[in-house]
Amino acid sequence: MDERLFGRLGEWLAHGPVVVATVLQTRGATPRKGGSRMLVTAASQSFSIGGGEAEARVIAAARRLLADNGDRAPVEIDLSGRPDAAGVCGGSMQLALRRWSGPTDRERAETIFRQLRAGNTVTLGETDIGHAGATSRTRPDERLLIAGGGHCGVALYEMARHLDFDIWIFDPRDACFADGDFRDAHVLSGDYVQLATALDTTRPVYAVLLNRDFPTDVATLEVLASKPPHSLA
16 A cells, blocks of 8 residues: 555655555565555655565665666665575565656646545556656555544554554544544544445545444444444444
8 A cells, every 4th residue: 555655755755766666576474565665855755665684685776766867776685695685585576666856746646646545546657656657556445444542542553653544533522532542543533424434535544343232333333334434244
């Protein structure tokens, strides 16, 4: 899921060039698969293509591209465990580095982010990826609907906010949101009918019921049944 990545790319491009590293294809056992991406600048990096020595080599290659003012470059990562390999997973990874810079690239990054934010799938082409003939479909984050703003809801939110979820929280009690525990989530409170708003999306919806009592669960389920989520727990 690349929604946050392209949002951050647009922000970082306001301050200078950024390399987007994309995993094109893999063979055998590898830490990440095709379509994984990360961002690299001269001083920072964000997201991951797998970590460890493999990622360190990708970051170094991206910074060489930035220093040389290049546009694109391929990277091959050997994970066979042989001398000079980047790991012992047993496979290999082929990546493309693409240097993004200037207002045109920033506008493209922001357009991709807006489309993903609207719940749409975006097809990236070779100009976006930096490799001849390469294409990649990037999808919006899946939605996690947490029904229940008590301590269990807070605990689940604290874990989920580090993952690629579009998080929504519902509780009929306004007091659950007084302390700002769900600051990065979309909050719904009051009438149960508002739950239908969280279901009105093309994103896959995963719902978790953590309400305070059985009657609240029943009232929640009556609304969720109108458009059942992808998964309900």
